[in-house]
Amino acid sequence: METTEMSVVDHLHELRKRIIISLITILSITILVYDQVHVLIKLLKMPISRFQIELVFFKLTDGFVSRLQVSLIAAVILTSPITISQILAYLSPGLKKGEKTFLYKNVLIISVLFALGVVFGFVLVLPYSLGFLIAYGSSYLKPALSGINYFNFIGIFCLYTGVVFLFPYVLVLLGKMSLINSKILRKYRKYVIIGAFMIEGVFLPSAGILTFVTAAAPVLIFYEATIWIIYFNERKKGRD
Incomplete structure (x- = not known):
């Protein structure tokens, strides 16, 4: 019984270690991206540029929160190879040698597929999705897009298409x-x-x-x- 409890404790310690490494990495990249996030925000506003709609904020904190939100999502995407490697490192003790080799050899492939999915969603799918939603809403409402909601929508959408890939x-x-x-x-x-x-x-x-x-x-x-x-x-x- 004592051995089992120790193995469970070790298992939880390993999980905490992997989570801390991933969070520290994401936080570090978030801070770096935040300083130059205006470039990224300009890119993210391109899909709605043809609709001539300005993004607005309804709370005094929205400007700061939306900028932080964009930086965080960008950091999650940029650090995905490290996050994936930490997940595999956590799972590896329960896998056979051949399965471990197979997983680690494919970390790069997983990362590339995720990045391709994000780009695919942003470039090809997102403009048409926004076009439909804006056109549908404009038929009986005057559009006034909240910046924080807009960036949140794009972030979740692109992360989703990345996972699909x-x-x-x-x-x-x-x-x-x-x-x-x-x-x-x-x-x-x-x-x-x-x-x-x-x-x-x-x-x-x-x-x-x-x-x-x-x-x-x-x-x-x-x-x-x-x-x-x-x-x-x-x-x-x-x-x-």
Whole structure:
């Protein structure tokens, strides 16, 4: 019983250590970004520039909070490789040697996929989403966008698309650990296709068919590629 309690305590100490390292890293980058955040804010305002809408604030603290918020979200994105490595370091004691090697080799891939997802969401999906929401609201309301709400929306939106781009990696990882197989993924392929187009329909209701298909294509291509990657891994295991 004592050994079990010690192992649990050690486990919690390890978790605290990884969290502290990640938080200190994020905080440090937040401070650095905050000094030059006006450049980032100018970039984030570009999607609404064509609507000629000015951002406003309703509380005296909104200016400071929104600037801090943008800096924090930027820091979370910039430090994602370190955060991911800390998560893997925490999980590694419970994994086999081969699984550890597989995870650490793919830290860079995970980080790149996350960054691509963020850029994809900001450049391709976000302008059409904002266009629809602003046009819909303007049909019976006069737009006055709160700066803090606007930056919060963009931050959450881009973080979400970044996580979506990690979806294929998670499937490959689960396949590597034999928790799923290519047959299961093929079985649910039609549901993924329907779900992808339903989600794109929500975000891009006013976009043209070409943009609509282009926006949904990465998810479907990634899913199909994942099926084949897991399939070939299964065949390789069968030959070993």
